Amino acid sequence: MLGVIDPELGDNVVDLGMFLGADIGAGGLVRVRLALTTAACPLRSQLQADVEGRVGSLPGVRAVEVVTSEMSRQQKRDLMARARWKARDMAPAIDIPGRTRVLAISSGKGGVGKSSVTVNLAAGLARRGYTVGLLDADIAGFSVPRMLGMDGRLQAVPSATGGGRPRLCPQVKAVGAGEIRVLSMGFLSGEDEAVMWRGLMLNRAVQHFIEDADWGDLDYLLVDMPPGTGDVQMGLARMLPRAEMLIVTTPALGAQKVASRAADMARKGYLRVAGVIENMSGFTDPQGAHHALFGSGGGARLAEDIGAPLLAQIPIRPEVSAGGDSGNPAALGSGDTAADFAALVDAVVAVAPLVEMRDCTARLLDVVEGALGPKSAGV
Ligand SMILES: Nc1ncnc2c1ncn2[C@@H]1O[C@H](COP(=O)(O)OP(=O)(O)OP(=O)(O)O)[C@@H](O)[C@H]1O
Ligand SMILES: [Mg+2]
Structure with a gap:
């Protein structure tokens, strides 16, 4: 038996x-x-x-x-x-502190603004004095270094205990009273080095970024996910079972179906969906007229479907793409776009932290705890 x-x-x-x-x-x-x-x-x-x-x-x-x-x-x-x-x-041994909020920014399909939202959220959090890790899990299509104006090289130092695998050192960008610590394949430079790292890491890069990195003490660890649903999501659920998902969608009602597939994946990996972020929510022209370029209502519909809060609606704004291209996130500017991202930061900070379940069957335990009633608290 x-x-x-x-x-x-x-x-x-x-x-x-x-x-x-x-x-x-x-x-x-x-x-x-x-x-x-x-x-x-x-x-x-x-x-x-x-x-x-x-x-x-x-x-x-x-x-x-x-x-x-x-x-x-x-x-x-x-x-x-x-x-x-x-x-x-x-659970695998990782030295990301237990108090760190781990938020994976996902979407069902590509190009909806995951990376833009991630870097602006990271910048907005750092601006408030938080220490934010940013793991660029888009191994083939990384965009974080460019969006943050960082072009360092990936550094590895021998492990402190010796003998073990070398430790990866995130690149650091100071922002206000806080900082952003970034690991991305974009920091691979030099052809030889790239070839060596690729052979060593490509399949397991995300795992290395989690298990073999000196993140230090973090308030938040944001993970910029690759588009779609797949291995990276499942790997993340296994390695960081306390990760929570933020799902980015456009306001198109059709997009929300694809996005809910990402939410399904999160649930299968027993990750909580902490909230939905609607991006590209219409465009206001210089005359003040509003154009719902990608439809409307998708974020609210998805939030309702999956039972998670709609945390923000970020309109289409030239500052967002210009900031991404120049490496100066719009969240660090002033004006309406910075205010939108500040509201997103408020909403994310306000989401109650997850009660940690570490790897176990959250769905089953939910059922069991529900059946046991309130007395089971603390079991
Ligand atoms: N709110 C916005 N206003 C204007 N442009 C935006 C906005 N959000 C994203 N963009 C632009 O849309 C493009 C796609 O955004 P981004 O790269 O962040 O999406 P993604 O979901 O990370 O894409 P991928 O799936 O390829 O990783 C970029 O050029 C970005 O500058
Ligand atoms: Mg991206």
């Missing part, structure tokens, strides 16, 4: 306390008793089939019957404690 793993909790059913016992009857009939967290456990048939397969293949067993029941409150509490402990145990 030790080989039967609960696919959601990632541990075997014996250690999780789900295996209650087995009786061996006449004629090789084995009855296995399993306790599930909820009677309607979506994985019930998978667990049953797994038990049947494994027990059924033992010599002398002719038939297997799996009898399921629902766990008692105390059993559920014990299971949660075990699952949390195990998840903590399994």
Whole structure:
């Protein structure tokens, strides 16, 4: 039975306390008793089939019957404690402080302004005195160094303990009372070096940026995600299970369908969607007339669909693209665009932090905690 793993909790059913016992009857009939967290456990048939397969293949067993029941409150509490402990145990060693808010800026499709929003949010946070890490996870299509006017080279120093892999040093840009610490493939320079790094890193660059970097003490770590949904999202969910998603969408109603796919991915990786940011929300011409160039309502609709707050609506403004091209983020200027980004910073700072669950099955635990009621707090 030790080989039967609960696919959601990632541990075997014996250690999780789900295996209650087995009786061996006449004629090789084995009855296995399993306790599930909820009677309607979506994985019930998978667990049953797994038990049947494994027990059924033992010599002398002719038939297997799996009898399921629902766990008692105390059993559920014990299971949660075990699952949390195990998840903590399994999490990769990273030295990003536990208090750092990790926000991954994602979208369903490309070109909606993820990178522009990310650098302006980073600049706006730093302007207020925060220390902000910015991980450019768009390995092939990096744009962060240009948008922040940074052109340093990626530095690596030998690990302090010696023997280990070299540590990557983020490039630092001082902004007001704070600073932005950036890691990006854009800091690879020199052909030889690039070739060496590419071979070493390309597939696992994001992992290196998380696991082998000296980020130091950060208030925020923003991750500029590549377009679409894929490996990087899943990898991030595994390496930084406390990451939260900010989903950028345009106001087009159609765009919100694609964006909600990104939200689905976040949920599958059990990342919370902290909020939606609508970008390119119309254009106001010099005469003051408003043009909804990309439609309207997409951000509010997506926010409602996924049950996350709409944190900001950033209009189309020439300062945003000009700032990106010149390396001077519009958030650091004055005027309406800087005010829009300041409002976004306010909204992001105000989002209540995630209660940390580390790697464990947030969805399942939600169900279990819901079933246990308010008394389960602190379990
Ligand atoms: N609010 C805005 N007003 C004007 N231009 C904008 C705005 N937001 C983004 N842009 C411009 O739109 C283009 C795409 O933006 P950006 O590169 O930030 O998108 P992205 O979602 O990161 O793209 P990719 O998917 O390729 O990474 C850029 O040229 C940028 O300057
Ligand atoms: Mg981008």
